Amino acid sequence: MKGSAVSLFAMVAALSGCAVGPRDLDAHAVLPPPSQPQRFAPHSGPEQSTRDTEVAKDWWRAFGSPELDALVDDALHHATDLAVADAALRQAREQAGAVVGSTLPQIDAGFQTQRTRVSKALAPAVTDATQYLYTLHTAQVTVSYGPDLFGGNGARIRSARAAADVARYRLEAARATVVANLITAVIQRAALADQIDAAKTSVSVNRDILQNQVRRQQLGAIGAADVATQQAALATAEAALPTLVRAEAHQRVLIGTLLGRAAGSDLPALPGLAALALPHDVPLAVPSELVARRPDVRAARAQLEGAGADVGVAIAARLPNIQLSANAGGAAQHIVDLFQNGNPFWALIGGLTQPLFHGGALRHQQRAAEAALDGAKAQYRASVLQAFGDVSDALTGLRTDADALDAAARASDASARTLGYVRRQLALGDVGTLVLLNAAAADAQARAQLIQARAARLTDTVAIFQAAGGGVVEER
Numbered sequence: 330m331k332g333s334a335v336s337l338f339a340m341v342a343a344l345s346g347c348a349v350g351p352r353d354l355d356a357h358a359v360l361p362p363p364s365q366p367q368r369f370a371p372h373s374g375p376e377q378s379t380r381d382t383e384v385a386k387d388w389w390r391a392f393g394s395p396e397l398d399a400l401v402d403d404a405l406h407h408a409t410d411l412a413v414a415d416a417a418l419r420q421a422r423e424q425a426g427a428v429v430g431s432t433l434p435q436i437d438a439g440f441q442t443q444r445t446r447v448s449k450a451l452a453p454a455v456t457d458a459t460q461y462l463y464t465l466h467t468a469q470v471t472v473s474y475g476p477d478l479f480g481g482n483g484a485r486i487r488s489a490r491a492a493a494d495v496a497r498y499r500l501e502a503a504r505a506t507v508v509a510n511l512i513t514a515v516i517q518r519a520a521l522a523d524q525i526d527a528a529k530t531s532v533s534v535n536r537d538i539l540q541n542q543v544r545r546q547q548l549g550a551i552g553a554a555d556v557a558t559q560q561a562a563l564a565t566a567e568a569a570l571p572t573l574v575r576a577e578a579h580q581r582v583l584i585g586t587l588l589g590r591a592a593g594s595d596l597p598a599l600p601g602l603a604a605l606a607l608p609h610d611v612p613l614a615v616p617s618e619l620v621a622r623r624p625d626v627r628a629a630r631a632q633l634e635g636a637g638a639d640v641g642v643a644i645a646a647r648l649p650n651i652q653l654s655a656n657a658g659g660a661a662q663h664i665v666d667l668f669q670n671g672n673p674f675w676a677l678i679g680g681l682t683q684p685l686f687h688g689g690a691l692r693h694q695q696r697a698a699e700a701a702l703d704g705a706k707a708q709y710r711a712s713v714l715q716a717f718g719d720v721s722d723a724l725t726g727l728r729t730d731a732d733a734l735d736a737a738a739r740a741s742d743a744s745a746r747t748l749g750y751v752r753r754q755l756a757l758g759d760v761g762t763l764v765l766l767n768a769a770a771a772d773a774q775a776r777a778q779l780i781q782a783r784a785a786r787l788t789d790t791v792a793i794f795q796a797a798g799g800g801v802v803e804e805r
Contacts, residue, residue: 349479349648350641351699354633356706358713360616367724371731373738374786375606379613379724384622384799389512392787393606396598397515400588401508403597407589408507414500421496425489432482434474439658441467455662468667469658469674476653481645484638491635498628505624509795511587513788518580519602520784524777525573528566531773534748535563538765541756562766566773602783608790611727612797614720620713622798629705629712636698636705643695649683719796726789730782737775737782744768744775 370376385391389401405411446462447453455463477483539559545551582592584599620626657675659667666672684691751768754760 349481349644350484351637351702354637354706356633356709358620358710360620360713361717363615364613364720364724366613367728369727369731371735371738373735374731374783375609377607377609377611377727377731377786377790380610381613381615382610384612384794384797386799388794388799389508391606391608391610392512394600394604396600397512397605399597400511400515400584400599404507404511404587404589405504408587409589410503410507411500414496414503418493418496418500421489421493425486425493428485428489432475432477432486434472437471439467439469439471443467463662465660465662466664466667467658467660469656471654471656473652473654476651478651479645479648481642481648481650484641484645488635488638488642491631491638494631495628495635498624498631501624502628505795505799507587509791511584512791514580514583514587515599516602516605516784516787516791518577518584518599519605520780521573521577521580523602523780525570525577527773527776527780528570528573530776531566531769532563532570534769534772535559535566538752538755538769539563558766562769569773602780602787605787607786611790611793612799614717614797616717619716619720619798623712623716624798626709626712626716629709633702633705633709636702640695640698640702643691643698647684647691647695649681652678652680652682654678716796720793723789723793723796727786727793730786730789734779734782734786737779741772741775741779744772748772 364379366379366381368376368378387398390398443465444463445454445465449461452458453460453463454465475482539556539562542551542556542559546553546556581596581599585592585594585596588596590596655675655677657673659673661667661669661672748768748771751760751765755765
């Protein structure tokens with residue numbers, strides 16, 4: 330008997346090393362050729378260049394704004410999206426721990442008290458055959474264990490741990506997204522604030538021109554039509570303000586939401602556009618490094634590994650399964666006699682189950698898991714393509730932003746000079762109202778475009794940091 334038990338456990342141990350499931354999890358993702366260093370040097374602003382350096386976990390400090398640093402730190406501690414992702418991660422980790430625990434030997438202790446009266450025609454379960462009313466106490470310990478013959482339990486553990494990895498990388502991606510969205514909102518709000526100031530200046534200029542036109546009308550130099558035309562120009566300039574104010578207020582609400590604050594709540598100090606320095610060095614996205622550090626790509630890879638493990642679980646469900654159990658205890662009329670006078674009992678149980686007919690359910694479950702694996706491979710390839718697409722878009726943005734900034738700066742300088750000349754000529758009566766209106770409108774548009782060009786460089790710099798896998802900060 331002892332030799333048979335040893336042989337059984339030796340066989341179980343040998344079979345437990347077997348594993349089923351797909352061996353090849355290569356999604357065959359296509360990587361682009363390595364990027365070459367680039368330099369962006371506009372004449373009207375600071376230059377930038379890409380460098381093959383590791384993205385700092387606190388990359389936003391490169392903007393040189395203590396107010397921005399404080400906002401990011403606040404968002405990382407209070408953003409509701411991060412609270413949701415953090416809870417999902419903790420849940421996934423606990424579920425993985427539960428799966429690991431379910432594969433280990435299970436030990437349970439039980440105690441039962443039974444008050445019974447039996448018929449005289451039946452033999453009572455006590456030593457006194459004439460005692461038909463009695464109390465029976467039973468205490469026992471049960472041990473059960475299912476050896477992992479074909480790696481099904483191991484596959485379940487890998488799947489659960491992969492799900493925890495997916496949740497972890499999604500939390501990192503959520504952190505990166507919150508940081509990028511916050512900084513972008515700060516930049517947009519600052520740009521809108523500058524555009525509001527520019528619009529107010531335009532209103533003031535048009536109001537001064539109107540006053541000048543009214544005086545010239547009183548002197549008989551111009552007619553009522555010229556004054557009415559300038560009044561329309563002033564109204565047009567004033568009408569541009571409400572839209573800008575509304576957009577700036579929306580960015581404030583967005584910033585507050587990212588900080589976990591209700592709309593209308595007081596916000597911390599927000600930096601202006603001039604207070605944000607343009608980072609000189611931006612990361613150069615090396616394909617192999619980008620795939621290794623982008624949290625969304627890493628999440629897709631973990632999901633692929635989990636799908637592969639699920640195939641192993643489905644295959645193992647169609648193979649033989651062994652269950653071992655044992656129980657020991659005692660039963661007696663009195664608690665003190667549970668383990669005396671032959672009352673103790675024990676049992677060893679072993680069982681082997683081979684699925685024979687389940688209506689095709691197990692086969693369909695395996696095929697469904699294999700289809701999910703194919704989908705996970707495709708999703709991984711899509712994540713890789715999306716990552717390199719984001720990098721390409723951000724680099725293109727930086728390159729075109731530099732050209733746009735130069736053009737906007739030249740246009741702003743020229744329009745400002747032109748407006749000054751026209752105003753002096755108007756005072757001397759050398760030009761008409763239409764020339765002045767055109768010059769004022771061109772100046773207002775040029776100043777707005779210059780502000781937008783400066784904001785675009787900052788925004789696209791945020792995009793390249795995020796696309797290169799930045800923002801993977803330490804867990805709280």
